[in-house]
Amino acid sequence: MLSLSPDLNLMIKACEKASKVLIRDFGEIEKLQVSVKGQFDFVTNSDLKAEKIIINELSKSKKKYSFISEESGIMINENNNTSWIIDPIDGTTNFLNGIPHFAISIALKVDDEIVSGITYDPIKDEMFFAEKNNGAYLNNKRIRVSKKNNILNCLFATGGKKEIESNLNIRKFGSAALDLAYVASGRLDGYFQKNLHLWDIAAGLILIKESGGRVNKINLEKKDNIKILASNNSIHEKMVDNLNNF
Numbered sequence: 001m002l003s004l005s006p007d008l009n010l011m012i013k014a015c016e017k018a019s020k021v022l023i024r025d026f027g028e029i030e031k032l033q034v035s036v037k038g039q040f041d042f043v044t045n046s047d048l049k050a051e052k053i054i055i056n057e058l059s060k061s062k063k064k065y066s067f068i069s070e071e072s073g074i075m076i077n078e079n080n081n082t083s084w085i086i087d088p089i090d091g092t093t094n095f096l097n098g099i100p101h102f103a104i105s106i107a108l109k110v111d112d113e114i115v116s117g118i119t120y121d122p123i124k125d126e127m128f129f130a131e132k133n134n135g136a137y138l139n140n141k142r143i144r145v146s147k148k149n150n151i152l153n154c155l156f157a158t159g160g161k162k163e164i165e166s167n168l169n170i171r172k173f174g175s176a177a178l179d180l181a182y183v184a185s186g187r188l189d190g191y192f193q194k195n196l197h198l199w200d201i202a203a204g205l206i207l208i209k210e211s212g213g214r215v216n217k218i219n220l221e222k223k224d225n226i227k228i229l230a231s232n233n234s235i236h237e238k239m240v241d242n243l244n245n246f
Contacts, residue, residue: 014057019122050088087199091175107202117203128181130210145213146186149234154189180204184211190231
């Protein structure tokens with residue numbers, strides 16, 4: 001029987017409650033009121049509603065924890081060494097265009113370490129979660145990174161607008177959180193991207209670690225301009241070498 005901590009159970013319930021709003025709004029995509037936050041960065045009513053639900057749910061029994069969230073920014077509470085890191089919709093552009101590939105992502109940071117994380121795809125009802133020293137799971141089934149060691153047979157994901165100079169087999173799916181979850185579950189063999197925010201990748205860091213993968217050192221004090229390189233152990237150096245000083 002899988003035993004989950006109270007914190008992770010709380011994260012799961014928050015994701016499930018917020019997902020109801022996203023599923024409903026996704027079904028009525030034409031009716032959404034959208035405001036522009038930047039040329040390629042949108043925030044929707046759905047983002048704000050989902051984040052509010054998540055914060056309210058997490059605050060019910062953990063009133064002292066702080067928050068780092070995409071829409072609300074940093075909220076310092078009594079316990080400033082323990083923070084929830086929240087992305088209510090990772091893959092907003094997909095969401096806005098009716099593409100069913102986006103996720104809710106929540107992580108828990110204690111001091112300078114991510115100790116638990118969850119990435120939930122509400123449309124496919126796929127919940128990826130992990131806790132320190134307790135493994136990584138997809139819908140309660142243990143997951144591990146791929147075992148491939150021939151880089152020519154590997155599949156990688158990245159993001160951003162620029163093309164990558166590489167001989168790697170690359171896809172762009174539009175959700176960093178799901179890309180990392182897919183690496184953790186062996187669907188993808190590696191993922192790399194620059195200029196990310198902490199909330200894009202926080203849950204993915206522990207998913208990769210607890211599924212036996214490898215990721216570059218990330219400074220968790222940084223909130224943006226983060227570079228990440230994640231893969232299984234066998235191909236990590238080969239992936240880095242193929243990215244032309246990425």
